[in-house]
Amino acid sequence: MRTTTQMSITLPNEMANAVKARVRSGEYTSESEVIREGLRALAMRDRAIEHWLHNRVGPAYDAVKADPSSTRTPEQVRARLAALRTNVQ
Numbered sequence: 108m109r110t111t112t113q114m115s116i117t118l119p120n121e122m123a124n125a126v127k128a129r130v131r132s133g134e135y136t137s138e139s140e141v142i143r144e145g146l147r148a149l150a151m152r153d154r155a156i157e158h159w160l161h162n163r164v165g166p167a168y169d170a171v172k173a174d175p176s177s178t179r180t181p182e183q184v185r186a187r188l189a190a191l192r193t194n195v196q
Contacts (some may be wrong), residue, residue, distance in 0.1 A: 116142070
């Protein structure tokens with residue numbers, strides 16, 4: 108049983124040239140290898156975003172829902188930043 112599938116893709120010239128340049132440089136042995144690496148990087152980015160959403164954004168949202176008084180308005184944030192900037196200068 109095959110573990111690969113042959114595909115035909117269309118890329119803008121700029122992307123196609125970038126793929127070919129990676130192969131010409133010897134960094135990759137084939138165009139397919141470049142595309143696979145790009146897909147692995149995309150999957151890694153997606154996992155990082157999911158991790159961030161699950162571990163940082165979700166808990167922060169839950170905390171705000173549990174205690175809305177802990178939030179600040181944009182005006183309060185700007186005023187605090189302006190005060191900090193004044194104290195630093």
